[in-house]
Amino acid sequence: MDPTLSRRRLLQSVALAGLASGCTTRRLSGRRGTRSSSTGAPDTSTDDLRLRLERATYGATPALLAEVSAMGFGKWIDRQLDPATRTKDKSFTRLNAAIDATMPDLAELRTRDKVAKAGYRRSSIEGITARTVLGAAYAPDQLRQRMVDLLADRLHVAVSQTPVVYYVPAYDAMLRDHAFGRFSDLLVEMARHPAMLLFLDNATSRADGDHVPNENFGRELMELHTVGLDGGYDEVDVGEVAHVFSGWSLDRATGGYAFKPKRHSLGGFATRGDVLGWRPRGDGEAAGRELLEHLARHPATEARLALLMARRFVSEDIRADDRLVIEAARVYREHDTELGPVLRHLLTSDRFPAAATSMLRRPVDLVATTLRRGADAPTPDRLDHVSTNLSGLLRVLGQVPYCWPAPNGYPTPTAAWASAGAIIARWNAMTTLAHAAPAGLALDPSRFDAHDEQDLLLALCGPDIQLV
């Protein structure tokens, strides 16, 4: 059965849900109503599974629902967390390789040719957009795609700054590799990555002699990446952390990470005090690594990451003192900052159905779920058109991947995406897909139970597609 209801059936089911007022109809009341009308009692186990799958993937297609029903949700999650799932679908692997081939490698970027550089910039942005959206729509490792979406905002780098853009494809690949691993390892990879070293200016920081180290990375490391604004640090700590990371820089010859001892100095830190309970045992590169390990395990980081993950995967309104959030923080601690087990706990919890609330899909999510439900994956030969069209659509919708200019990443809550201007942009994006699908993005109306383009358009603009 198709996951999407036609408008006609939706209205019918809305009426039924109205009759059943008083029931828990927190989400997708229409679907529940439909089911209760046919069986006499709500099929809560299917609804429950569908709800969890919608959050763990970019669309619980009929095939996926059937597969997971047979296998069991817990087992399916375990498979999602298994890296082998990434390469399970050979045709997707080929598509992904074709996307990667469209993006310049770092050797090419050493050119001084301005026209070539502008071309590389465009192909980097379009390539990363294709990898993000087509991965969300068609990759077998759906949960990883969802987690990367979160990490790309939490550990954000922006392509808006010119040298950064060339390193973003590699940064995104790094996030994909570490999406379920230990957060402490991920922080080290992030801090050493050229994209982050350039975006938050640590590459040019130094503390030797009279130099005042650049504070940009140190501040955002605590405010955005780990403990959060209320994590207990002060302005002196920001300066100390900047000293700790002085010398974390780039190698001129390779363009890769290099620690430069001559630029490094802890200043008076060692004798002055501590940062959030941490004191350096010595200086050098090891101090920075130790600090990252410490921040990853700080109680404020545990609580904040648990809350941010619960807000994305369960409910944007969930409270910090919700049992589920507190449990997620405990799981993070017990698994030595591993993110996979936290996801597993959030998505399989008995608290999930009651805590989950409807959220407006963000633009990448909206476009990806529409394609996942209604179109086959494009063939590699159409990739050029598809990439251009996807990044054009997302530009209008306001969410080209890695294009949010500030270091805090794209906003999450529904309110940020529900302004009148944003809703009109969504309706137009859906009109474009329904009536005049750009090359490689044509939808099959029958998969939405729609008889004509008008019916399809209403389905795409309705809550079943727009909300998650």
Next chain:
Amino acid sequence: MTRLAIVFLRGGADGLSLLSPADDADYRRLRPTQALDPAAVHRVDDTFGLHPAARRLAGFAHAGRLAMIPACGFAGQTRSHFQAQATLEAGSEANTITGWVGRHLAATAGRTASPFRGVAVGTVSLPATFRGTSDALGTPDLSSLRLGVLRPARARQKARRVTITPAGPGLDTAAVLADWSSSPSKVAVAGANAAVAVLDRIRSSGSEHPEPEGSSGVVAAGEDEFGPGEAGSVFAAGSQVLDADLGTEVLMIDLGGWDTHNAQGTTDGRFAELVGSLDKGLGALLDRHDDLCIVVMTEFGRRVAENASGGFDHGRGSVALVLGNRVNGGVRGSWPGLAALDDGDVPAANDLRVVQAEIAETVLRTPKLDQVVPGVAGPRLDVVG
């Protein structure tokens, strides 16, 4: 009635380079490579000069149409971008969910009926400044507010234009609203209803096609008038909103890129380019809209001393600018100098929330000042006559 434009410099603009005490001995000592040449700035009084790239602003200053408030910030100023922006947009240190202009528009809902009373251009989001009213929206430009098929420009094209052409039977918005009527997401439902109100108003005002068929997006002719690049496009889009008969009282323009931790530059370079874009946009906007009052603000200033990257880390006091015919021109408020700094920063000697309150009082003529900008205690600056 005077209309208001808010220009928000996101990232924390370096007040000491925008309105520079270029002769100050401490300024020159603390900025060995990034200090402005005293001979290059546009003098506005014995202490200060505007950045060399601020040519139009200098003209407004000499004509008495520009108020400049140095050492401007707020009490308990934070060096966090996101907290400082939240405070300013809320107009309250309590960081309320609603914004200061949003509360004003809600308090004066009876004055005009229009979903366009507050418009932010260059974005699809509603800035926090406008939260708390259904009479405000964010949109890239006016021509984005109609229904149809999108033909977005390729990313390489400089002005990010979108063509929207009607297609098929069109979207039946009444049917969409019916589908949403029982949705559990109240916020999304409110957004859908607001979208329909906006489309209706655009249609009835005749602003649906503000530019000739075939062109699109921003003002087609004279784009250079508003300056280059994305900033120029946003200023042009803002001017178009003010031209349309949509009942716009407050326009908001966000400009990014002011977070200059690295290679800020002096007469030339990154900061000079930012100032040049700002200057051209402000000049063109004021040339075209004589009735406008423009306030330029930023979340914080930058550290007085430069860092190892030739840039400046987050600081406290910056500069606010107010432009228009009714402005009391010149440098206003107190200037504590750079001998006694606030933990390495220019202190917030003049309260930016006083600037907001005076604008709410004299330009917006708000009846509920104590709600719009609550708890302001700083001395008056009398920026608007």
